[in-house]
Amino acid sequence: MSVITIERKILEKNDEVAGQNRSLFLEHGVFVLNLISSPGSGKTSILERTIELLGGKIRLAVIEGDVQTDLDAQRIARYNVPAVQIVTRGGCHLEANLVRDALQNLELAGVQLLIIENVGNLVCPSGFDLGENHKVVIASVTEGDDKPLKYPEIFHRASVLIINKIDLLQYVPCDINVLRGNALRVNPSLKIFETSCTTGAGIQEWCGWLKGQVSRQQ
Amino acid sequence: MSVITIERKILEKNDEVAGQNRSLFLEHGVFVLNLISSPGSGKTSILERTIELLGGKIRLAVIEGDVQTDLDAQRIARYNVPAVQIVTRGGCHLEANLVRDALQNLELAGVQLLIIENVGNLVCPSGFDLGENHKVVIASVTEGDDKPLKYPEIFHRASVLIINKIDLLQYVPCDINVLRGNALRVNPSLKIFETSCTTGAGIQEWCGWLKGQVSRQQ
Numbered sequence: 001m002s003v004i005t006i007e008r009k010i011l012e013k014n015d016e017v018a019g020q021n022r023s024l025f026l027e028h029g030v031f032v033l034n035l036i037s038s039p040g041s042g043k044t045s046i047l048e049r050t051i052e053l054l055g056g057k058i059r060l061a062v063i064e065g066d067v068q069t070d071l072d073a074q075r076i077a078r079y080n081v082p083a084v085q086i087v088t089r090g091g092c093h094l095e096a097n098l099v100r101d102a103l104q105n106l107e108l109a110g111v112q113l114l115i116i117e118n119v120g121n122l123v124c125p126s127g128f129d130l131g132e133n134h135k136v137v138i139a140s141v142t143e144g145d146d147k148p149l150k151y152p153e154i155f156h157r158a159s160v161l162i163i164n165k166i167d168l169l170q171y172v173p174c175d176i177n178v179l180r181g182n183a184l185r186v187n188p189s190l191k192i193f194e195t196s197c198t199t200g201a202g203i204q205e206w207c208g209w210l211k212g213q214v215s216r217q218q
Numbered sequence: 219m220s221v222i223t224i225e226r227k228i229l230e231k232n233d234e235v236a237g238q239n240r241s242l243f244l245e246h247g248v249f250v251l252n253l254i255s256s257p258g259s260g261k262t263s264i265l266e267r268t269i270e271l272l273g274g275k276i277r278l279a280v281i282e283g284d285v286q287t288d289l290d291a292q293r294i295a296r297y298n299v300p301a302v303q304i305v306t307r308g309g310c311h312l313e314a315n316l317v318r319d320a321l322q323n324l325e326l327a328g329v330q331l332l333i334i335e336n337v338g339n340l341v342c343p344s345g346f347d348l349g350e351n352h353k354v355v356i357a358s359v360t361e362g363d364d365k366p367l368k369y370p371e372i373f374h375r376a377s378v379l380i381i382n383k384i385d386l387l388q389y390v391p392c393d394i395n396v397l398r399g400n401a402l403r404v405n406p407s408l409k410i411f412e413t414s415c416t417t418g419a420g421i422q423e424w425c426g427w428l429k430g431q432v433s434r435q436q
Contacts, residue, residue, distance in 0.1 A: 038258060038340075039365055040256060040358075041361075066368055067341060067369055067371070068367065068368055068370055069364075069368050071367065090341075092342050119341065121310075121339060122257050122339070123308075123310040123337065123338075140258075143256075143257055143258025147258060149289065150284055151338070152285075153308060165360065167389070168386065168389055171386055171389060
């Protein structure tokens with residue numbers, strides 16, 4: 001019982017800090033995404049393709065969340081985009097206070113779009129608000145078409161689903177219409193993009209939507 | 219501070235129940251594996267191929283762990299193997315007491331091999347002993363070759379690594395030698411198998427090793 005109470009307190013405290021983050025983002029006119037997926041679904045690759053396409057048009061910044069290593073921040077730093085790495089040292093998700101601390105090392109003035117790449121985990125990050133405008137869940141076709149039913153929480157809480165690695169569809173047992181249907185069953189208002197970071201398919205559509213959202217925030 | 223104390227108590231309590239599970243398994247001469255991977259790496263497919271090859275030779279049982287749905291237990295039930303589904307309803311990993319409860323619905327007498335398929339999560343399940351003989355981590359090549367460095371805990375705690383979906387190697391940016399090297403850097407004593415559930419590659423080697431382990435347990 002005491003554990004449950006403490007869990008509730010952790011979530012309440014997280015919501016409080018997330019609210020402060022959100023106020024700060026709003027004050028600076030920053031549009032914020034929280035990218036969530038399994039390990040290896042392509043969060044960092046989506047981020048790279050997004051920076052390539054929008055980097056010249058929108059002032060971007062990135063917060064990378066990882067259990068260990070700063071490999072992802074190194075990948076992003078190559079694009080000359082401000083990037084801060086959070087290493088959770090075993091922690092399975094980002095919390096609002098980790099993002100707040102990371103913001104100490106990130107100049108928000110002038111930033112239009114902040115993308116937070118969460119720890120690779122389809123379960124735990126879904127319950128923790130970081131102060132973002134939208135959660136974006138990425139599912140790669142190699143993971144199969146049943147994931148929205150088996151891990152419904154994040155599909156329920158996300159505004160956007162990116163179905164990634166569609167270039168591999170012909171080689172894997174995944175029916176993209178079943179995947180879309182399962183996702184919409186869990187969350188009928190999900191906005192869905194189908195992408196491949198290898199061929200570039202769908203990246204224009206995703207970035208077009210994103211650019212529109214950022215303009216609206218200003 | 220109080221949260222840390224409670225976390226320690228949860229882990230101590232888990233170790234205690236895991237010890238009881240382990241005694242029960244030993245008493246019945248059951249060899250037990252705890253399968254851990256990201257969502258969609260192929261845990262259930264590996265299980266299916268294993269049952270197909272060993273089902274006639276070894277008396278098998280399965281415990282399925284999922285956040286939601288009994289889709290995996292349904293897949294396994296087709297093979298006429300005793301299967302119990304644990305639905306964690308949002309919980310991100312299996313704990314020893316969930317396995318203990320599941321054992322109420324599973325007749326261990328005569329079972330030689332019990333395979334527990336954990337929740338799809340590369341982070342949280344690694345810290346929770348269920349009473350198994352070995353943790354087996356599955357990483358698919360579609361997830362990339364950097365995962366052992368980014369999620370070291372489970373590669374450190376596992377005895378076996380199955381590198382799955384090797385039929386897709388030619389289509390994805392994953393160097394299997396880098397993946398092997400990264401895994402062995404984290405855990406030099408890892409036993410590694412390379413498999414494809416589509417072509418059947420490596421399944422014989424994996425099942426051969428497993429059969430040897432089971433014989434030794436009797």
